[in-house]
Amino acid sequence: MRTEQPAIEAEGVRKSFGTKIALDDFSLTVPRGTVQGLLGPNGAGKTTLVRILTTLSRMDGGRARVGGHDVMTERSRVRASIGLTGQRTALDEILTARQNLQTFGRLFHLTRKEAAVRADQLLEQFSLTDSAEVQVKTFSGGMQRRLDLASSMILAPQVLFLDEPTTGLDPRGRREVWDAVLTLAAGGTTVLLTTHYLDEADRLSDRIAVIDQGRRIVEDTPEGLKRMIGGDRLDVVLHDSADVARAAQLVAAATGDTDPQVDADGARVSVAVTDRVSAIGTVIRAAEEAGIGVADIALRQPTLDDVFLRLTGRPADADTDADEPPSAIMKEGALS
The missing domain is CATH 3.30.70.920 (Lrp/AsnC effector binding domain/regulation of amino acid metabolism (RAM) domain)
Structure with a gap:
């Protein structure tokens, strides 16, 4: 019987930076319409995987497809089907919320009218209509993140990549982002969420893969992972x-x-x-x-903290070197 093609397929992905191995024969399959959590300490390879799957970095070996398209040979098609929110917001703080969304709409090759209409739709979807004409520099961290998520949804992508989207936010800001992600997932968007906040992965993910030193060491539902330790x-x-x-x-x-x-x-x-x-x-x-x-x-x-400590021997937020050299992460649709 024919089954629907997964939203994300990675098989044997490898990536090194000099002598440092960032991804070591990493494999993952994400069904459409689900939230896939990716847990690991800093430097485990999470961001490197996201950059490869979003065509911002080339892998050394293996194969990967996103939205049914090969990330190496069909880069433009991959970019047309995804959204990306990185660890830093990609907003212009001088512009208003509406102006930011309209600007991204134009970068995504929408007409002025189409960009304006889409901006209004996203402002309403992310509960930002009342702040549409306010400069982003006055927004709270949670509001900025919600607007950043909205800008990633300009073209209603099939797959949304969230790379540690709540880093640095206070508890209220984190809850605001969580609510936005759950709303997107309920609407059918496939989400790949990388995080080292275990409560975040527990709250949002249908399945969770744990990555350590570039390798996937286990994958299951949150409850399945907890049952592993009794x-x-x-x-x-x-x-x-x-x-x-x-x-x-x-x-x-x-x-x-x-x-x-x-x-x-x-x-x-x-x-x-x-x-x-x-x-x-x-x-x-x-x-x-x-x-x-x-x-x-x-x-x-038992909690995911117990699982992670048992599997890796250290907390999820253990301080290690970054998995790749610092580089700017751009909105995928603005790349040509």
């Missing part, structure tokens, strides 16, 4: 961080978890538990007998 988690917070190593051994022995997660800075030990009720009592008694002071103890559901 059921409930027991968090034990200590009075003294000097007791963390000893407490990790004690808690592991008391619960049967042979691989406890340790946060030395936060004086916290986290383990998987099967018996919710007895685990708390068992750990408290063992800590008292060992003379280890417990400041707090609590049960919780």
Whole structure:
């Protein structure tokens, strides 16, 4: 039976910058009309992949198709079918919201009338109509990001690439962007979202791929990833961080978890538990007998943070070198 062609197909993609390997035999398939999350620490290869899939960078090997078009041999067709919002906004802060959208419309080869009509449609879609005549420099971070997303939708692209779109935003700004992304996805737009904010990926993504050192190490639904590390988690917070190593051994022995997660800075030990009720009592008694002071103890559901730490051995926002040299990221449709 014939099935609909995926929105994004990457197979064995490789990319290096000198001796640094940014992507190492990376593969990914994204069905149409879904939100695909791509998680990884800084320098893992996320931005390099986005630049290859949006034709802003050439891969060293492998193959990739976006919207049914080859990113190497059909670059203009790929660009005509996508939108891109990079880590920095591509707005003119002196212009108003409407003027920015009209300018992008003209760059996308719309007539003046078509650009004006499309600008009004996007202002309404992204709840910016009341601010249409206001200079962008007065906008909050969340409003600027929403306008930036709107500018990526001038031609109603089949596929929208969002490369860490909420970096630097406050909680309110992040929620505004999340709402906009969910609205786009509900309308049928395929979204590839790169982020190191695990709550963001959990909230928005239908499926999540975890990338580390240029390789895809796992892919599943958010809930599927959480099930990988078992059921409930027991968090034990200590009075003294000097007791963390000893407490990790004690808690592991008391619960049967042979691989406890340790946060030395936060004086916290986290383990998987099967018996919710007895685990708390068992750990408290063992800590008292060992003379280890417990400041707090609590049960919780596993999170993507737990998954990421287990898979990579470090937090998602671990500070590493960028996966490629700094370069400007332009709106894809303005390239010819």
